[in-house]
Structure formats: C-alpha cells, structure tokens
Amino acid sequence: MLRVFFLIATCFTVLGSAQEEKINWLTFEQLEIKLSKKPKKVMVYFYADWCVYCKKMDQSVFNKAEVKAILKMDYYAVKFNAEYKDTIYFGGKSFVNKQIGKKRNPFHDIPKLLAGRPNTPLELPATVILDEKFIIKGRYNRYISPKEMVSILKH
C-alpha cells in the first residue's frame, strides 16, 4: 500500500500531471538507439486494427496512471501494429512482412518472432516483456487487466 502510495506520489511529483501524460511509445528503430545508449527493460505490445481486446487494452490499461508511470520509469515501451507493412531494421537485420498479399491478416515477422508460438496462430493482443539484456521474460497472448499489468511490469 505504502509502495503504491509512494509510486503515485513519485509519478505526480516527478512527471507532473501523470494523467495527461501519454506513454512514450517507441518504434523498433527508436528502441535500438535507446538501448545502445542505456539498456533498460522493454515492453513490446502488438495490436491490430480489428482486434477488440487490443482496443480494450488501449482504453483501459495503457491509460492508467500507474501503468504509465512504471513504463516511464523502468521500461522502453514499443507499440507495434502486427500487420505493419514495411521493413523494420533492428539489430543489424531487416525484418519484413512476408505475408503481405498472401494472408487476410498479414502478420509482420517481428510479432511472429517475438509473440508467436510454434503450431499456433499468433493471437492478439500480445504483450512481450524483455529484460535489460533483451531476453524474453514473459509473453502474454491475451488481454491483461490493469492490475495484472502492474504486477507483471513490477516483477
């Protein structure tokens, strides 16, 4: 309880009015630059326009002050449309969307790699938590409530 209070207090004092602050969503290219300057934990969030639970994540999870505060302090946050069409350069390699023109919902290689599982279609929303060394620590192919999100991010 005290911790929560402390956290809320910090986010109010440090960030000013946290409620109006938006999450600083990064692209993978921006993430690369940030990581090279200062390694930090990373949260990657994959969504698609047709995904209703993704909208729920936007409306009910990523707008919560506590979630925003933790992400701001301890994480680099990446939001990525799983159907992104263009090439992404990351880690010296290029990643493309090989399914364009082949699938109804063409998934980019990055979500397939980070959030995919063998023999199972990619399910959205997908949230991937990586540590400072860019090693996957958790992967969630489902809706995460704000409470759970806070505990995942703090863990």
Place this chain on the structure above:
Amino acid sequence: MRLHVLICLFVMNVALSQNQSVKGQISYADAPVAFAVLKLSNDDGVYVTYSDSKGLFKLSIPFGNFSVAVEALGFKSKYSTIKIDKSNSNNVLIELEEDLLGLDEVVVSATRNRVNKKEAPIIVNTLGEKLINATQALAVSESLNYSPGVRVENNCQNCGFTQVRLNGLDGSYSQILVNSRAVFSALNSVYGLEQIPTQIIDKVEIVRSGGSALFGSNAIAGTVNIITKDPVLNTWEVGGYLGLIDGDTPDRVLNFNGSIVSDDLNSGATFYGIHRDRDAWDANGDGFTEVVELKNTTFGTKFYYKPTERSRLTVDATVLNEYRRGGDRLELAPHLTDISEELTTNTIMGGVSYDFNNEANTNNFSIYSSVQYTDRDSYYGGLGGGRTAQDSLTALNAYGVTKDLAMASGFQFTKQFNRDVLTTGIEYNIGSTEDNIIGYNRLIDQQVNATGVYAQYEWKPNSKFSALVGSRFDYINVDGFYRVGSIERRVDMSQATLNPRVTLAYELMDDLKFRGGYARGFRAPQAFNEDLHISSVGGEPQFVILSNDLEAEFSNAFTGSFNYTKEFNTMQTNFLIEGFYTVLEKPFTLVSTGAQLPNGSIVEEVRNGEGARVYGANFEFGVSPSKKWLFQVGGTVQRSEYQEDQILFESDGSNPGERDILISEFVRNPNYYGYLNTNWTPNETYNISVTGTYTGPMIVPLVVSDRGFLRLNESSAFFDLNINAETHFDVSDDFQLTLNAGVKNMFNSFQDDFDTGPMRDSDYVYGPALPRTFFVGLTIGKLH
C-alpha cells in the same frame, strides 16, 4: 548509484582473474548483428557482453574454451563452443544462424480458441453483423433469407405474421434458440422473430437438419440460434432509421444501446432499447392493409459477472410491448370495421445461466433457466362486410385474451478429452398457453411438459475423420383442451421417444470435407404457431383446431454434403453442396373442412396427413478476393411431395360446384429459391452492398367461396434486390458517425394479386415482405 555498483563489480572482476582483452564481432550472413547479448561460459566463470551498433564487442576474459550462447532476436549461435587464444583474441568471430522456433520455451498463457468453423462436424452457416447491416434488416426475420435452405415467408395481410422455413419444412420443424437456449414458446414463434431487434445481435447461426442431439426432438429441419452481443469495450450508440414503404408510407426506428465493461473484464452490462413505428400500407387501394401498422418498444439488458477466473454468471431481461393493427379503417375501434386484427402484446422474458470450468479447462458445467411470459390482448374479427345486428354482435365479441408462459431449465456438462468431446445434459421445458375468445366460444388451454435427456460424443480417431454420435430421450406430456363453437377436442397424452442422431465427417483432401448425417425426430400433437393465429376469410374468422385423433408425427432426415474451403493468398473461397432427404410419417397437415360453425366460420383441422418426403439440394458459393470484395450466392433446389395426394379441402357434397381439393406437393413451397450477397469496402470510410433474394414459383391456395372452397394458384417468381451505401466518419476517438441510405426491393418485385375487400382471404400473401422502400439511417456514438 547503480552505475557505481557496476563499476565496483567490474573492478573486482579485473582484479581477481588473469583476463585478456579480447575483441570480436557477431555476424549473421556476413552482416554484423547489433545489440546481441553474448554469453561465454566455462567452469571458471560466465562472461557477458553486448555487441555495439556495428556488431563489435570487447571482452575481458582469460584464454580457454568456452561454450557460446548468443541472445539476439531470432538468432542462435552457429556453434556451441569456441576456443579463445592469442591467435584470435583480436578478432573473435561469432557467426549466427536463424532460429525462428527457439522462442517457445517461455511459458505462455493464451486465450481459449474458438472452434474453427471449417473443422466443425456439422455445417454451421453464420449470418454476421455485416450482412444484417447490408440488408438493413430491422428484425432478425429479414436477414435469415441469406443462408442456403432458409426462406422467411410472410403469412398474413392482417397481422404480418412471418415464419421461417428450413429446407422447405415449415416453422414447426425448426427450433429457434436465443443464446443456444430454447426460450421461444408456441405463441412467441408467431411474432417473436419480428420482435428481436437486430442491433443486439452478434450473429445468427443456422444449422440445417437435426444432426445434433442437443436440439429439441422437433428440430428435424434445423435450428436458428440467435447469439446476442457480448460487450468488451465501453461503447454507446444512438441510431435512427426512416424507411418509406412504396415511397410514401413511413417506417421509423429509434434505437440506443450502451455497454460498460470493467477493466479486468470480470463484469459488464449492456442496455438496449428500440422503438419502431410503422404505418400501415395498402397495396391496391381497397382500403385494407397489406403491410400492417406496427408500434413496438423493447427495452432490455444483459449483464455478466465472473466470480472467479473460471466461472461466469449471466443474467438477461427484456420487456417488450407491441401493438399491431391490420385490416381497414384503422382509426376506428376494431369492432366497427370490416376486418381488424389488433394485437397488443406485453412480453417479459429473462434468464440466468451459470457456467464454470475445472482448472484444466476440460470440464465445463452449465446451469441455466429462462422464463418468458406474454400477455396478449387480441382482436381477430370485424363486421366482414355485413351490417346487420348479428354482424355487430359477432364483431363485438371478437376480443380475446392470451396468456402464455414458457420456461426452460437445464444442466449441461461438457468434457474435453484429448481429441474427443462428450456433451450430456438434461432439459426441462414447460409451456402453458391459454387463448380465450369468449365471443366465439373459442378456447385453447394447453399445458406441455417436456423432459429431454441427451448425450453426444464427438469422436476424432484421427485428423481426417470425426463422428458425432448421440441420442436424446424425450418424455413429453400434453394436456390440452381446444374448443371452437360447438367443436371440442381434448388431448391428454404422454409419450416417450428415443431419437438417435449421427453425423460423420471425413476430410477427403486438405480443403475438401464430406459430411453425412441422420436424425430422427418427432412432434407431439399440440397447438403450435399458426394454430394460435386466426385469419379472416369471407368476412369471417377462420379457426384452426386439432382433429380428434391426432397422433404424434415422426420423421427421418438424411443429409450429405461436400464442402470445399480454400485460401489462395488473400482470396478466400468456399463451395458447399448439400443434399437432403426427409421423410415425414403422418405429418400434421391443415385441412379445410368448410364452413362448419353456425356463424359461417371456416374451420381448418390439423390432421395426420399422407406420408410425405422433402428432398433436394442446397448450394453456396462464396469468393472474397480481398478484404475489399465479397461475393456470395446460394440457393436451393427441392421437391416436396406427398406419397398419396393430400386432401386440402373436404367438400360435404352439399354444393355441386365444390369438390374435394387434392394436391400432390406442399403448398407455399417453391422448388427453387436463393440469394446473393455482394459487398464492396474500398476503404474504412465507405462501403456498398447489394443483396437480393430469388423466390421461384409456388402453389398458393386461395379461398374463393365463403364456404372455404379453394383454388390453387401458381405464383410468379420474385427477385428482391436491395442496395445499401454506408459512410463512416471518425470525428474523434470517442465519437463516430455512420450514415447510410439505400433501397429495398429496388425492382418492386411484389405480389400483384392480393385478395381485396372485406371478404378477402387474408392468408393469400406470398413473396417479398415489402414493396420498393427507400431508407436512410444515422448512427452516432462511440462505436468502437
């Protein structure tokens, strides 16, 4: 602070070992890999470093053999060990290879998958929100035509009563479910389909033929399952619709709905309401309606609560108030007109269900109960063209009251084995109907109690073959008393039947599936659906009564189908051809016995008819080259024939011009019918759809004398084409707007030989439900 600790550690590390400065590069296919984590380890220690943006790394490490681990997105090291010595210490090359599946060690929690439609042992046709939108259907009944084998027909000029035919069999052979529960009562199935507003519907699932034991024993033609929306987002919307029937008769709708769902998705509620006000329309200027006046207000809510992660409580409640009036001179009290059918219906329905799973999600339990109570004031009658004191007295006595109670409660248990699924359950239904018109001395007082026990096993021995084998045991008790004038009938029977159901599915090729099925069904003698409706003929009411020794009806249904589903890149194709063959033993058949009652009213008897068979084929072809285009066409070719000619009108021989009317095939049943559905969505802002139905010629009986004598007419074919254009504006994240406009029945393909005047046969209607109708609609709100 943290940096300081890190430096300390680093310094300690240097101090404690004989480390050498080693440089190197991490690469994949000759290209450097940036920000990869390199981990070298042996018995003496673990050394970790990152590569920089050029793939280069530096490390302080003693010479020796190390095992290599590289953690980079989608890569692993090409080799497992490396030797570092003086010769390579300035240029340690770490080559990587692709590792697409190496990420699966992380524990994953995933959402439960829905059953893939393609895999299902039974063919399910789904009508989604998109189609409902495209056809601008205001009630469920309007959108059902867009599925193969389904035809919705309008049965009465005076009250607009509709029924759904599946595979050519009338409404009493199919079961209408709301959220998979049978809450439609005998009375409700008369008008109920018109009363469910489409905005609360997520989709409608249609299963033709009774291949599943889970459905009622009468559901031999199939089931129509109306699935209501389950909210996820907090949304609201308010919509309005204005239609102009034949260009001048208004049909107005105002509706709203809103959903609130908690952040953790553990509770949520939806509220909805609709008000519809449609004026009556007269096709031929005889002063009598062809499309009835309608005023409907519905309000409802559905909410859920999840006490734990694995359980869910759902409660829903709807109240519905409807006024219908058809006939002539709608401004007068019904008994002062020639013909009036006036119905004021108050319905309240609600249900509770509780579902829970075990931890492994393999056992699912469901307990449910739903109740529906309807109180209806009716007026079926009028002066019928006469102006004598007797006519006035008769007209004054045509007011009636109906009370209808239906209850369905049950328990279902589903167990998932590795591949197989066992479903078993028990269901108890009560139906109590009392329909009383004192003036005609007409009474229907019926209690039906039915208990069904079923078990079904879905067996999947391998990936190609699956079988759905099940059976249901039904025990039904009907206690009914039926009276019209001096005719009285009583049914007091109990019957137990065992109805086996089998469906087999075999995947012939990757994209081609064969399915075959058998189902046995039965119907106990009872008043149902149209038996509760009174039409008007020759200025007098026409009653339906059960015949004296009506016996249960049995049926056997066989189906076989081939379904081809393939995706060529973004193009989706689907082809279905399905044959059906249904044999009815002693089917319930309406036979007109002429003007039996002293006041000249015609009585139709429900009798066990001649054995009959209905057979034919349904097809559906769909292709969607991309998300922008959708083309779908489907239809049915069928025959329905009695083994021996069936009597429809029984002459008493008193009138030389009248003889028995016999027929070899079903009436009101076209041999060919179908639909088409096309949609073009060039972008997120616009979409245009063209939909249409074709109804082939059919035989429709017309009463031509006040004694009930019939003439069998052949109707012409109809092609009912609709167009709807829609545009969507995102004003902000929280506010959107959708505008649409279009025409229903563009070519005004409509019946042109309605019977006219006060003596008309109000059942002589067929073909499309509406003439050419222009419409506009507007929806605002937080739509997504």
